[in-house]
Amino acid sequence: MANAGLDVDDFDTNQEGNIEISQEGFQKMCELLLKRVKNTLNAALHNSNFNANQINKVLHVGGGSRMPMIKQLLRNMFPEAEHCTEEHPDEVVAIGAAYYAYSLPSDT
Numbered sequence: 001m002a003n004a005g006l007d008v009d010d011f012d013t014n015q016e017g018n019i020e021i022s023q024e025g026f027q028k029m030c031e032l033l034l035k036r037v038k039n040t041l042n043a044a045l046h047n048s049n050f051n052a053n054q055i056n057k058v059l060h061v062g063g064g065s066r067m068p069m070i071k072q073l074l075r076n077m078f079p080e081a082e083h084c085t086e087e088h089p090d091e092v093v094a095i096g097a098a099y100y101a102y103s104l105p106s107d108t
Contacts, residue, residue: 037064060083060084
């Protein structure tokens with residue numbers, strides 16, 4: 001969307017009003033976050049001794065994967081990879097967490 005409105009009392013019930021924000025304004029506010037995401041991905045690549053062109057599949061999961069700027073960042077970083085998007089990205093995270101928890105050693 002080019003523009004969107006946020007109802008303030010959804011976040012703070014002590015205040016009322018509506019905040020209008022443009023896509024450009026939102027992207028500007030997220031620049032630092034995008035840099036942190038990119039730095040984290042670069043660190044993961046470095047620590048794993050992989051190059052971005054060695055990644056052949058990128059699974060877009062979690063709430064952030066719905067954001068066009070995150071999708072574009074991933075496509076730019078991994079241009080040769082197949083980009084897989086899920087209809088319910090939050091559910092995929094929960095399933096992954098459940099699998100991980102199941103694989104942890106039990107204290108009993």
